Amino acid sequence: MIGLHIKELREQKGYSLSKLADKAGISKSYLSYIERDMQRNPSLQVLSKIAHPLGVTVEQLLQESVQKEFKLDKEWQMLVQKAIQAGMRKEDFLEYYQFIQFKNRNKKR
Known part of the structure; x- marks a missing residue:
């Protein structure tokens, strides 16, 4: 913006x-x-x-x-940091995100 x-x-x-x-x-x-x-x-x-x-x-x-x-609040920042520290990769996040999109599409049907 x-x-x-x-x-x-x-x-x-x-x-x-x-x-x-x-x-x-x-x-x-x-x-x-x-x-x-x-x-x-x-x-x-x-x-x-x-x-x-x-x-x-x-x-x-x-x-x-x-x-x-794209400013993240403190809670989101901590959540992302914890996920990275736990070994989550960008690819893992993308896969999870795509799964959530799939679930939401199926809910609408």
Whole structure:
């Protein structure tokens, strides 16, 4: 959800949508589409234009956006750590996940 992250950074800087669009050299409507996740895959060139006035790099913009989207709470983190310590491999997790999906599909029938 890069759009939400861009909006948070914009608001932290105290920029309006118009001000950031002007500083980035992109249209206000396009920036609005990005922030509202109507445009989910802006080009690296556009992200670079947005990142500069926000005082971040494109890498930081993308990395922080991904981290926010996939942040695990403490309970999940501990559960994953215990599973790894017990010898669970990625392949084991994937197999278990696929089994759960299979079970859920059969419940719906």
